[in-house]
């Protein structure tokens with residue numbers, strides 16, 4: 001393919017990106033991928049009956065699904081693509097249906113205010129969510145259904161997407177872990193399964209701690225606790241030998257990150273560890289997809305500040321806060337874990 005034809009292919013994916021995303025949303029909501037997982041090799045008529053759609057609606061939906069490589073068609077019969085098997089069925093090792101729903105319900109309309117948010121240098125998209133709370137998380141706390149959609153999307157009930165975190169061998173030396181802004185407790189519960197010696201205290205906003213508390217009670221473990229509070233206002237609980245920040249520091253501007261790292265340093269004993277888990281852009285800030293999405297999402301909606309910072313920024317901040325022995329690992333999903341000691 002010559003350069004002009006190749007460029008046309010690429011620009012179409014951008015110009016019509018909304019079509020691709022809405023095809024994905026419709027496929028998930030209508031159950032195309034879960035249906036094809038149960039009934040591989042349906043023809044169009046059978047699929048229309050399963051999905052309770054007209055044959056014409058099924059025809060155009062399948063055209064979209066095949067175009068975006070969500071579904072394959074062989075001899076008139078439809079199958080999930082290997083990509084859909086990996087991400088979009090009940091058995092997927094890395095499910096993204098919840099995240100897709102979060103993108104659709106909470107982010108899609110605010111993203112239409114990206115230009116205005118960039119010009120105003122603040123998250124104007126937040127106006128589209130009901131309530132008065134400052135920042136996305138306090139706004140979500142006023143909208144329980146949206147908060148559940150957020151939590152289901154951000155912390156899917158799987159290990160696949162977080163293996164880099166759970167596999168960190170440095171957890172073996174930790175007994176009392178503080179999980180800062182830990183969300184509804186899923187990550188703490190999975191960490192506890194892999195590292196049974198851990199006693200974990202999760203700090204988050206009161207409405208989120210209620211959910212985490214219910215999840216911990218259900219797990220039957222007496223080593224999982226909640227500590228409701230605002231991480232910028234309230235002291236961290238004492239007596240911890242490690243502190244974890246998972247998918248939280250990147251939401252904030254540099255000065256707030258430095259504040260939280262210094263606060264963690266002060267709360268830890270000599271030799272205490274810090275774990276930072278999240279997403280990072282390339283060191284030279286020329287990619288990649290998840291980092292671009294996350295950074296623009298913070299800009300337009302979550303905080304109006306922050307970004308998926310490159311790993312060297314964290315190294316610099318950790319050193320300035322007094323931490324040493326910094327180790328970092330990254331994976332193909334743009335995740336990073338950085339571990340350091342006091």
Ligand SMILES: C[S@@+](CC[C@H](N)C(=O)[O-])C[C@H]1O[C@@H](n2cnc3c(N)ncnc32)[C@H](O)[C@@H]1O
Pocket residue numbers: 137154155180181182183184187203204205208229230231232245246247248
């Ligand atoms: C992106 S989620 C990350 C949740 C979890 N750590 C994870 O890795 O999935 C961010 C979390 O930070 C919490 N949070 C945001 N601002 C906070 C604040 N000022 N004080 C306490 N928690 C906060 C939110 O309620 C939310 O649960």
